[in-house]
Amino acid sequence: MALTPRLDLRQSQSLVMTPQLQQAIRLLALSNLEVEAFIAEEVEKNPLLESGSEGSDNGGDERGGAADDFPDDGATASDFDAEDFDLEPVTADQLMASGDAGADSPLDVDYDAETFHHDSAVDMPGPGDGGGGLDGGLGLSGIAGAGPEGGPDFDAMAAADLSLQDHLLAQAGEVLSGIDHLVATYLIDQIDAAGYLEGDITEIAARLGTDQAHVERVLAVIQSFEPTGVGARSLGECLALQAREADRYDPCMAVLLAHLDLLAAGKLVQLKRMCGVDDEDLADMIHELRGYDPKPGLKFGGERLAAVVPDLFVAPRGESWAIEINGATLPRLLVNRRYYLELSGNRRDRGSRAWLSECLASANWLVKALDQRQRTIMKVAAELVKQQQAFFTHGVAHLRPLTLKAVADAIGMHESTVSRVTSNKYLSCGRGLYELKYFFTSAIQAADGGDAVSAEAVKSQIKALIAAEHPKKILSDDTLVDLLRDKGFDIARRTVAKYREAMGIGSSVQRRRQKALQGKAA
Incomplete structure (x- = not known):
């Protein structure tokens, strides 16, 4: 058979990830605050996009902001059909699959014909104002960082802007100079976030080309800085500095700090003999140690911790539940068509007109993608509230096992879409602030052969049983298994141990020692 060149015509299908499709997928996985930052970037790049308020009058089309396509009284979870959310025109999967950004057709909701009074529950008046949000009092009280009176808790939100290294360097500059200051700068750079010196003094001295005594002398100066205990090389040294x-570092305290391993093991009789003290003196020393800070450097930090802001509000309304998106974190997005007409009328060259058309198409697509993102989040949230209604009514003990596939099948979406929607998003309700992923838990078979229970419900029971145990009657894992079986949870001992360790709860031996130490220090 001869090898000759020839032309063939073949037909094939393939999935193309258009920029619009990638953008829609990325928006689903972002939280409200991340979407706000994304919108700000898009507004800077696209002259036809503006973020405005409800009362803006700039000739633009207002779309894609808060969940304004729902009634003022919020969406309820009593009826969960797609028709209740006006989702028939397009689904999230269909929107992503289309990738058509050129069409400039309005959405199915006429925003201009409706009057919206509230962006979210936080904008609504409280009970004292004769009105209410979703539950008349959710508002800021359901947000992390809110104060006891509903206002912002500035003490909780405040964080140190000055890093530990900067704080120490400022003190070193006041008391050290020359070679000593250079050594101190290097040592401070070796101090970790907790305030402990990393590395060996001998190796540090060799790197700096000086003797070990010189490094020790400079380190002693650093250990006199604030916070007290910084620059220590071990926990014992840190507590000794404090x-x-x-003025509590006597020979007895020195012996106790040199044998912290015995204190952790609860060998109090041996410690009394080594320190030469009685029960009262040892209890006083332990009480003193409990007042010290084992990680003094954590008081400082260069990064401000951001409070978690809920993306959704859920509150009871009659016999159902009201669901609302936190529109306070989502600016309304406007497409300024008047500005587009003005620019296109003054541009005769083909390149400028093509660029304007591209900006308009991109703006339209972003508005539609944001609008559909809100609808998809509401649809998934409504199904979550429906599936976990017992949790919202009775608490974590009634949390049902739930999978992404179960929610996806119920609302007619792909499992990956539900996974993206529930990522990095938080729900605020009367029971607290929860990540949406929290409501998806594995199933554990009930002891009586009934419906399976959630793993989170079992963890809650284990935590409650351990919290209620008597200091002189610590519950072993085997005892916990029997108690859980009496409550209807068929669970193995190794599973109890796994859940206990996942919650940071020690074994029965560790808890017995801890309660004994607490009794001594009390």
């Missing part, structure tokens, strides 16, 4: 500062 004991010296408090």
